[in-house]
Amino acid sequence: MSVIKDRRLPIREKRDGAIIAYAGQLAALHAEAGEGRLVPRIRTFAQDTRSDLQVAAELLSTIRDLAIVVHGPAGCFSSLRVAEHAVVTGLTERDSILGGDKKLRASIHQVIAQHRPGAVAVVCTPVAAINNDDADAVVAELRDEYGLPIVFIRTDAFKSKLSNNGADLVAHALLRETSIARKSAERQPGIVLISTRESEEDIDTLSKLLATIGVTAFTFPRYSRADNWAKVPTVSASLAIDPSDADFVGHALFDEFEIPYVSVGLPIGLRGTSQWLTGLARVLGKTTQAEELVASKQEVLDTIRSNFSRHKGAQIYVSAPPDIAFSLVGLVEELGLGVSGLTLTYVDKRHETALAQLASKRGDLPVLVGEGQAFEEANLLRKVGANLYIGVDCPVSHVLRIGIPVLDLVGLPFYGYAGAERVAEAMLRRLENTALAQFLSEGTESYSDGWLAKSTHWFIKHEVK
Amino acid sequence: VIRSDHDRNGCALHGALRLLDSIESLVPILHASAGCSLGAWASEDSLALMPGGGGLRHRELSATLLQEKQVVFGGTSRLREQIKNTLKVVNGDVYAVVTGCVPEVIGDDVLAMVKEAREQTFPVVSLSAPGFSGNAWWGHAQAAKALVSQLVVQDSTQLNEDLTANLFGLVPGQDATWDGDLLELEALLALIGLKTNRLLGFGQTPGTWRNASRSHTSVVLSPWGRPAAEELRDRFGVPFIDFGWIPVGSKDAGLLLGKVASTLGLHTDIAEKAKHHLDNELRYYLKKASSALLSENVQKRISIVAGSAIAIGLSRFLSGTLGQLVEQVIITDEVEENSRVAILAALRAGGARLAEVTFTASRFDITALLRKTRSEVILGSALEADVADELSVPILEISTPMLTTACFRRSYASVRGATALTEDFLAVLARWEQHHRQDRRSNHLVQVKGQ
Numbered sequence: 001m002s003v004i005k006d007r008r009l010p011i012r013e014k015r016d017g018a019i020i021a022y023a024g025q026l027a028a029l030h031a032e033a034g035e036g037r038l039v040p041r042i043r044t045f046a047q048d049t050r051s052d053l054q055v056a057a058e059l060l061s062t063i064r065d066l067a068i069v070v071h072g073p074a075g076c077f078s079s080l081r082v083a084e085h086a087v088v089t090g091l092t093e094r095d096s097i098l099g100g101d102k103k104l105r106a107s108i109h110q111v112i113a114q115h116r117p118g119a120v121a122v123v124c125t126p127v128a129a130i131n132n133d134d135a136d137a138v139v140a141e142l143r144d145e146y147g148l149p150i151v152f153i154r155t156d157a158f159k160s161k162l163s164n165n166g167a168d169l170v171a172h173a174l175l176r177e178t179s180i181a182r183k184s185a186e187r188q189p190g191i192v193l194i195s196t197r198e199s200e201e202d203i204d205t206l207s208k209l210l211a212t213i214g215v216t217a218f219t220f221p222r223y224s225r226a227d228n229w230a231k232v233p234t235v236s237a238s239l240a241i242d243p244s245d246a247d248f249v250g251h252a253l254f255d256e257f258e259i260p261y262v263s264v265g266l267p268i269g270l271r272g273t274s275q276w277l278t279g280l281a282r283v284l285g286k287t288t289q290a291e292e293l294v295a296s297k298q299e300v301l302d303t304i305r306s307n308f309s310r311h312k313g314a315q316i317y318v319s320a321p322p323d324i325a326f327s328l329v330g331l332v333e334e335l336g337l338g339v340s341g342l343t344l345t346y347v348d349k350r351h352e353t354a355l356a357q358l359a360s361k362r363g364d365l366p367v368l369v370g371e372g373q374a375f376e377e378a379n380l381l382r383k384v385g386a387n388l389y390i391g392v393d394c395p396v397s398h399v400l401r402i403g404i405p406v407l408d409l410v411g412l413p414f415y416g417y418a419g420a421e422r423v424a425e426a427m428l429r430r431l432e433n434t435a436l437a438q439f440l441s442e443g444t445e446s447y448s449d450g451w452l453a454k455s456t457h458w459f460i461k462h463e464v465k
Numbered sequence: 466v467i468r469s470d471h472d473r474n475g476c477a478l479h480g481a482l483r484l485l486d487s488i489e490s491l492v493p494i495l496h497a498s499a500g501c502s503l504g505a506w507a508s509e510d511s512l513a514l515m516p517g518g519g520g521l522r523h524r525e526l527s528a529t530l531l532q533e534k535q536v537v538f539g540g541t542s543r544l545r546e547q548i549k550n551t552l553k554v555v556n557g558d559v560y561a562v563v564t565g566c567v568p569e570v571i572g573d574d575v576l577a578m579v580k581e582a583r584e585q586t587f588p589v590v591s592l593s594a595p596g597f598s599g600n601a602w603w604g605h606a607q608a609a610k611a612l613v614s615q616l617v618v619q620d621s622t623q624l625n626e627d628l629t630a631n632l633f634g635l636v637p638g639q640d641a642t643w644d645g646d647l648l649e650l651e652a653l654l655a656l657i658g659l660k661t662n663r664l665l666g667f668g669q670t671p672g673t674w675r676n677a678s679r680s681h682t683s684v685v686l687s688p689w690g691r692p693a694a695e696e697l698r699d700r701f702g703v704p705f706i707d708f709g710w711i712p713v714g715s716k717d718a719g720l721l722l723g724k725v726a727s728t729l730g731l732h733t734d735i736a737e738k739a740k741h742h743l744d745n746e747l748r749y750y751l752k753k754a755s756s757a758l759l760s761e762n763v764q765k766r767i768s769i770v771a772g773s774a775i776a777i778g779l780s781r782f783l784s785g786t787l788g789q790l791v792e793q794v795i796i797t798d799e800v801e802e803n804s805r806v807a808i809l810a811a812l813r814a815g816g817a818r819l820a821e822v823t824f825t826a827s828r829f830d831i832t833a834l835l836r837k838t839r840s841e842v843i844l845g846s847a848l849e850a851d852v853a854d855e856l857s858v859p860i861l862e863i864s865t866p867m868l869t870t871a872c873f874r875r876s877y878a879s880v881r882g883a884t885a886l887t888e889d890f891l892a893v894l895a896r897w898e899q900h901h902r903q904d905r906r907s908n909h910l911v912q913v914k915g916q
Contacts, residue, residue, distance in 0.1 A: 045550035048528035051500030073566060075476020075596035078504025084851070088472065093597050096570050114829065126498045127566045127597060130536060157498040158567070159533050374525045375554055395525055444556075446525070451554040459550060 002255035003248075004179050009172040011160035013040070015248075016348035020161045021370055023380070023457035027363030029347065030355040038347060045459040047395075049372030051157035052166030057123055059170050059196055060153070061086065065118035065226050067111040071104050071135060072125025085115045089128075096127050104128075104138050112146060118226035119149040121173070129156035149177050149226060162346050163371060164245060164321070167196040171249050174221045174229065179256060181230035191215060191237045191262075192253075194246035195222040197321075198415065205416040206241065206267060209277060212293055213286040220249070233257040239280065241415070242266060244323040247350060266323055269331030270301045270420045297417055301334065304424045308335050311431045317386035317404070319343035319377065319394050326354045328390060335424060341384045343394075345371040368456065374398040378447050380456045388430055390423075403441030405430040473797055473848055473866060474639070474826055476596030478565045479505035480604025482526075483638035484612075485561050485592075487665040488674070492557035495528040496544050496575060497565025498536075501596070502526050508638050508865035527551040531567050540568055544578045552587055559616065559671040562591040563608075569595040588671075590615040600826075602689045602772065602798045605636045609693035616674040617701060624679055628729060630654055631662040631683040631697070634690025635711070639772055639798065641865050645876030646711055650684075650721075653712075653879045656739040657722050657731060677703070682728055684708055684721070687774035688804040704728065709807055710777035714786045714883040715743035717778060717815075743880050747786070750884045757891050758787070765894075766790045768838055770831055770845030771864035772798035773808050775877065779844060779863065781815030782883050783890075791817040793838045795845075797826045797864070842894070859897035861889055 003009060012018040021041040022029055032038050053076065060068050061083040068086040070077045077088035087110060089095075089103040108120060122139055135152055143150040151173040155166050193210075195203060203219055210217050217239065218224070220232050238253045240246035240263040250261030264279030266272055274294040281290035308314075316332045318325050322344045329339050339362070347355070347369050358365070366384050368376050374395040381389070381402050389399045393410035400406060407426050414423045445452070478497070482505040485493040495502050506524060529547045531540050544562065551560060560582075564575050575591055582589040592611045594604050632650060635643040644666045651661040662680055663669055677683075678701035683694040685707045694705035706728050712718045719740030726736035757763055767789050769776050773796045783789040794812055805824060812822055823834055832852045835843060843853045843860045847868035853860035862870040863877065863886075876882040 044546050045554055046528055046530045046547070048495055048497075048502045048524065048526040048530065049499055050503055051498065054500050054503060073476050073596040074472075074474065074600065075479050075501075075504050077472055078475055078479065078507040086472075091597055093569075093595065096566070096597055126536075127570060130567065130570050157500055158531055158536050161499075161530075161532065163499070398525055446556055447554060448556050459554075 003172065003252050004175045004256045008154065009168060012162050012165050012168065012346075012348065013160060016350060018162055018346050018348035019369060020346050021460045022347070023368050023376060023455075023460055024366075025363065026342070026355065026359045026365040026367045029367055029369070030352075030359040030363070033347065033349065033352040033355050036349065038349065040463045041460050042463045043370070043373065043459050044461055045375070047373055047375060050163040051155070052160055052163055052169060053123065053125055053155040053157050055163045055166030056153050056155045056170045057166075059167055059222060060121050060123065062223050063119075063221070063225065064223075067115045067117035067120045069104070069107045069111055069120060069122045070125065071100065071107075071122055071128045071133070073127055076125040076127075085111065085117055087111050091125075091127055096131060099131055099133050100128060101133050101135070101138055104133065104135055105142065108138070108142050108150065112148070117148075119151070119177070121151050121153055121170075123153045124155050126157045129154075129158075149180070149229075151177060164196075164346070167245055168248055171196065171221050172252075174224070175232075175249065175252055175256075177226075178220075178229045178232040182233040182257075183230055184234065186234060187236050188231065188234045189216070190235055191217045191239050192232055192235045192259075193217040193219045193239050193241060194249045195219040195241055196245040198222065198241055199413055201413040202415040202419060205413060205418050209267070209273070209416050210280075213277065213281050213284070213289045215280075215284060215286070233259070235259060237262055237284070239263075242321070242323050243350070244321055266327040267415050268324065268327035268419070269334055270297055270304075270417060271334050272327050272330050273297075273415075273417050273420060300417070300421065304421065305334075305336055307424070307428055308337065311387070311428075312336055313338065314387040314431060315340035315385065316427075317341045317343075317381060317384070317389045317399075319389065319391040320409075321345045321392065322347055322351050323354065324392060326351075326358065329358065331420060331423065332390075335427070339365065340386045341366040341368070341380055343368040343370065343377060343391075345369075366456075375447055375451065376456050376459075378402065378445075379452055379454065382452055383456070388427060390427070398447075400437050400440045401443065401445055403434070403437050405434045405437040472828055473846060474799060475504055475508070475601035475604075477599045477601065477604030477607065478502070478563065478594045478596045479638060480601030480606075480636065481563050481592050481594035481608035483601070483636075484605050484608045484665070485563065487637045487644075488669055488671060489667075490556075490558040490670045492551060492555050492560045493526060494547055494551050494560055494562045495526055495565065496540065496547070496562055496568050496573070497528065497531060498567045499528070499530045501565040502528065505601075505638060508641075508867065527555060536567060536571055539571060540573050541575070541578055544568075544573065544575065545581065548578065548582050548587070548589060559588045559590060561612075562589060564591070564593050564595065566595045566597055569593065600799055601639050602636055605639070606689040606692045609633065609690070610696045612674055613677065613693045613696045614700070616671055617678050617697065618675055624681060625660070625676075627660045628658060629660045629662060629680040630725065631664060631677045631680045631694075631703070632686065632690075633664070633683055633694045633705075634686035634688070634774060635665070636687070636689055636772070637665060639865055640687075640711075640775060641863060641867060641870075641872050642775070642876050642878070642882070645874040646878040646882065648874065649876045649878040649882050650686075650712075652881075653718050653722065654725065656742065657726050657735050659725065659729075682706060682725065684725065686711055687772070687798075688800050689798070709774075710781075710811055711774045711878050713775075713778035713877050713879070713886065714782035715740070715747040715880050716786060717781055718743050718879040747880045747883060750880075751887065754887050754891060763891065763894060764788060764790065765841040766792050767842045767844060768793040768795070768835055768840035769863075770795045770797060770835075770843065770849055772796070773800055773804070775863065777808060777811045777815070779877065779886070780812055780817045780820065782886070784820075785816030786883070787887065791820045792840055793834065794820050794822045795831055795834060796822065796824045797831070799826050800824065842890075859893045861893045
C-alpha cells in the first residue's frame with residue numbers, strides 16, 4: 001500500500017534503517033550494510049545540528065503561493081525571518097501549559113487574510129508537539145471553512161535523529177494533497193523532477209539539460225506551486241535528482257498513481273552528468289541526442305584535468321549527504337585527485353550498493369557518519385590530513401583551524417556540466433591560494449589535546465534500547 | 466496577544482547563547498532538542514536568511530540533542546553525560562549549561578546536575594533560557610544577570626587601582642554593531658582616564674566578569690543592561706549610570722563623559738577638555754563631507770527602525786548634528802512600559818522633536834507605518850527592504866536581521882562611529898542616485914529609439 005494513504009509517516013530510522021553515528025573504515029561500514037544490519041549507535045558527546053523542523057521550514061519557504069505558520073515559540077521562526085508569507089504563533093510559557101490552539105487558529109486566519117495564499121502549511125515545533133495540541137482539529141476545521149489546502153507538518157525535532165526527516169514529512173503531506181487535488185487519471189506529457197534540497201540555479205541547469213533531450217519537467221515539492229499540485233499525479237514519469245531524498249517520493253508516486261520512477265544516479269561531475277543524461281535518455285528513448293552532448297564534453301574534461309596537473313595527488317576530504325558525497329568522490333577522482341576521508345550525514349540500507357562500489361576500491365577509507373559533528377572531523381582530519389575540504393552546508397571553522405582550505409557548496413550550484421565546471425574552478429582557486437586557512441591555523445584550537453589524541457569513535461556507543 | 470509576525474527578535478535562548486558566545490573561554494552546553502541554537506546566528510547569516518538559501522549554519526556547540534526517550538523519561542542523565550564529556554573535549558575556563566524549552570516543559574532538574582558537577586570542582590554555571598519566556602533582548606538581560614550572580618565573586622571586591630567602568634546593555638545578535646561599539650566606547654572612556662570592562666567581545670573572558678565587582682561604576686547603555694547592573698550594585702555595591710542608549714557623535718559622547726566624570730567625582734576640566742576634543746575631531750571629518758551634505762541637497766526625511774539603544778543614538782546624531790529630518794522612529798526591541806518614558810525623553814531632547822515614535826516589533830505594522838510616512842530614506846533591517854523597494858527609497862541596514870551588510874567590528878558609536886555612519890549614509894544615497902540616473906538614461910534611450 002502507498003504511504004500516501006497513511007496519515008503518519010514512520011521516521012527514516014524505522015523505514016530505511018538509517019543510522020547517524022559511525023566512525024571507522026569504509027569496509028567495516030559496508031560489511032554492516034551488506035549484512036543488512038547497520039547498527040544504531042549514539043553519541044555520548046554531541047554538537048547541535050539542524051532538526052527536521054528547520055529542514056521542513058526551509059523547503060516550504062520555496063513554495064511560492066504557500067503561507068507558513070510555525071506553531072511554537074517565536075525563536076523557532078528564525079530560519080524564516082525574511083520569508084514573505086510566514087508567521088509564528090509565538091507560544092509563551094502559559095501556552096506551553098494551557099495549550100496553543102487559539103493562537104494557531106488566529107495565526108491561520110491572519111496569514112490567510114494578509115497574504116491570500118494558495119495553501120497553508122502549519123509546521124509543528126517541539127513545544128507544540130509535547131503540548132499535544134489538537135492542531136489536527138484546528139487545521140481540519142479551517143480547511144473546511146476556507147476551502148483551501150491547509151496541511152499539518154508533524155515535525156518535532158526529537159522523534160528522528162535525521163534532519164532530512166523534515167523533507168520527508170513535507171513531501172508526505174504534500175503528496176496527500178496531490179492525491180486530493182487530482183482531477184483526472186489521464187497522463188500528460190512531461191515529468192516531475194523530485195527536488196527537496198537543490199538550489200534554484202541547479203534546478204535551472206538541470207531543466208535546460210533535460211530540454212536538450214526534449215524532456216520538459218517541473219519540480220516537486222521544492223519550488224512547486226499549490227495550484228500546480230493537481231498536475232503531479234498526471235505526469236508520465238518522476239525523476240530523482242538526489243535519490244537519498246527522492247526515492248521516498250518516487251516510490252510513493254508509483255505505488256499510488258503507477259507513475260514510473262526513474263533514478264539513474266546523480267548529475268554531479270562531468271562523467272556523473274553524462275551517465276545521468278544517457279541513462280535517462282535510454283529510459284525515455286532519446287539516446288542519440290544525449291550521445292552528441294556527452295561526446296562534446298570529453299574535451300571539456302580533458303582541459304579541466306590539465307588545469308589540475310600541478311595539484312596531482314592532492315587529497316580531498318568530502319563531507320555531504322550520502323548520495324551527494326559518493327558523487328563528489330567521483331568528481332574528485334575524475335579530476336585526478338585523491339580522497340582522504342569521508343563524512344556522510346547518515347547512511348541507510350539503500351546505500352549498500354554505493355558503499356560496496358567504493359569499498360571495492362578504497363576499503364580502508366576513513367568514514368564518519370553524522371551531521372554537524374565538527375569535533376569528530378577535527379579529530380579525524382588531524383590524522384588523515386587533506387589539501388582541501390569540500391562540504392555541503394556544514395560547519396567549517398574547525399577545518400580552517402587546522403589549515404585546510406574549505407569549499408562549501410551551499411552557495412555554489414554544483415549539478416550538471418555547468419556545476420561540475422564551477423566546482424572544479426572553485427577547487428582550483430582554493431588549492432592555488434591557501435593563505436586564509438594558513439593564517440587561521442596559527443590561532444588556538446578549542447578542542448582539548450586529550451580529545452584530539454583519542455580514537456575518533458571514542459564517544460560513539462551502541463544504543464541501549 | 467498574537468506575536469505572529471514579530472520575526473526580528475528571536476527568543477530568550479538565542480539572546481543567552483549569543484551572550485555566552487561573546488565571552489572567550491566560556492563554553493556553552495545547550496540542553497535542548499536539536500536545532501534550537503541555529504536561529505541564534507540567523508540575524509547576521511545572510512545565507513540562512515534567504516528563502517530557499519540553504520538553511521541555517523551549524524556552529525560547534527556542545528548540545529544534548531534531546532530525543533523522544535529523554536522527552537518521555539527525562540533528560541537529566543543525558544545532561545550529566547554531556548557535561549562530563551564537554552569538559553573532556555572542549556577547552557574552557559567556565560562551562561555554562563543553557564536550557565531551552567523542552568527541558569523546562571518536561572521538568573528536568575538541571576540545577577541538581579550542575580550542583581553535582583560543581584561538587585566535583587568542575588567550573589559549571591547554569592542559565593535557564595526557554596525560548597517561550599521572552600525575546601532575545603530579554604534573554605540576554607536575564608543571562609547577563611545570571612552570570613553576574615554566578616561568576617562575580619565576593620573576594621574580589623577590592624577596587625581596581627585604575628578607575629574602571631563596566632559596560633552593560635549592548636546585545637550580541639540583536640544590536641548589529643555591538644562589538645565595534647563596545648571598542649569605541651572603551652576608547653571614548655579612555656579620554657578621561659578610565660579603563661573599561663567591556664565584558665563581551667575580543668579578549669573578554671570569565672575572568673573579566675569575575676572582576677566586574679572591582680570596577681568603580683557600570684554604564685548601562687540600554688534597558689537590557691539594567692538587570693545585570695542592578696545585580697552587581699545590590700550584591701557588590703558597584704553603582705551604575707543609566708545612560709540608556711549608544712552615544713553616536715561628539716555631543717552624546719561628550720554627554721556620556723560628563724555623566725561618568727561627575728559620578729566618579731573627576732575634575733570638570735577633564736571631561737570638558739575631552740568634549741572639546743571630540744567636537745573638533747568630528748568637525749574635522751564632517752568638513753570633508755560638507756560639500757556633499759550642503760551642496761547636493763542631502764537633507765532627507767528619515768525613518769529609523771531599530772532597537773532602542775541604537776535608534777536613539779542614531780536619531781539624536783542625524784537630527785541634532787547632521788541636520789537631517791528624522792520624522793519617524795520605530796523602536797523594535799519590545800521594551801517594557803516603564804522604559805518608554807525615558808526613551809521618548811531622550812529622543813525629544815536630542816533634536817527629533819517632531820518625530821513620530823512607535824514601539825512595535827510587528828513587521829506588518831512597521832510596513833504599514835513606513836507606507837504611511839513615505840520617508841525619503843529608511844534606516845532599518847533586511848525586513849524593511851521590501852517596503853523600501855515598494856516605496857522606491859534607499860535603505861541603509863543598521864539593525865538586525867541583516868542581509869546585505871557584513872558587520873564584524875563596524876561601529877556607529879562616538880566620533881569614529883558617527884563618521885562611519887555619515888560615510889555609509891552618503892554612499893547609500895550616492896549609489897541610489899547613480900542607479901536611478903542609469904535607469905533614467907536607459908528609459909530615455911528606449912524613448913529615443915522608440916521615436
